[in-house]
Amino acid sequence: MLNYRQQDKWDNGNEGFQSPISLISDDVINNQTDWQFDIKSPILGQLIEDSNNTFRITGTGNVTINQINFQFQELHFHAPSEHLIDKQQYPMEWHFVFKTNAMQTMVIGKMATEGKSSPVFDSILDEYVSGEQTKLSKHIDLTPFLQGLDHVYHYQGSLTTPPLTQGVEWYVGKDPFSLSELQIERYQDIFALPNNRKIQPMKHRPVSFGKM
Numbered sequence: 001m002l003n004y005r006q007q008d009k010w011d012n013g014n015e016g017f018q019s020p021i022s023l024i025s026d027d028v029i030n031n032q033t034d035w036q037f038d039i040k041s042p043i044l045g046q047l048i049e050d051s052n053n054t055f056r057i058t059g060t061g062n063v064t065i066n067q068i069n070f071q072f073q074e075l076h077f078h079a080p081s082e083h084l085i086d087k088q089q090y091p092m093e094w095h096f097v098f099k100t101n102a103m104q105t106m107v108i109g110k111m112a113t114e115g116k117s118s119p120v121f122d123s124i125l126d127e128y129v130s131g132e133q134t135k136l137s138k139h140i141d142l143t144p145f146l147q148g149l150d151h152v153y154h155y156q157g158s159l160t161t162p163p164l165t166q167g168v169e170w171y172v173g174k175d176p177f178s179l180s181e182l183q184i185e186r187y188q189d190i191f192a193l194p195n196n197r198k199i200q201p202m203k204h205r206p207v208s209f210g211k212m
């Protein structure tokens with residue numbers, strides 16, 4: 001099981017451009033980028049699987065960014081958030097992981113703040129079984145989480161869990177969506193230990209900002 005208290009000892013942790021980073025709006029190199037983002041088929045969660053530090057939802061769906069095709073791989077969760085946005089940390093960060101046919105990884109990160117509850121998260125929490133991989137009783141449509149991404153940071157980084165592979169295209173939404181206090185507590189009752197990797201050095205890499 002991944003030990004976040006020993007994360008300084010994770011292999012490859014100092015290699016190249018790592019994630020997460022602290023995203024600062026005043027430091028972006030271009031704040032009007034317009035990525036051509038299209039959801040080509042709905043992002044549907046089909047299986048929920050315990051991965052010890054969180055759970056992951058796998059399924060189907062595909063999107064394009066500037067005509068490059070990405071297949072949905074999984075959605076997983078971090079609490080608290082990994083990226084900081086203008087120095088702010090959020091109670092949760094959701095990672096929607098995609099891959100091209102050539103195995104290039106792209107992740108869309110979304111921040112969750114405390115507010116009204118999300119029916120989608122309730123259905124996910126209701127179906128989770130500790131230590132198991134479970135087929136969801138009906139497919140969960142995750143597409144709405146990836147719509148209306150009007151304020152997004154983009155940079156190149158890495159996976160935030162071992163093997164910490166570099167060359168990941170990150171798109172992190174600035175606008176949070178909301179989960180209820182009870183939902184965040186339900187999640188923390190299952191996964192009591194924080195699973196956020198600490199902020200990594202920028203090493204002068206550029207961050208752009210815009211809409212998808």
Ligand SMILES: [Zn+2]
Nearest residue numbers: 076078095160
């Ligand atoms: Zn993640």
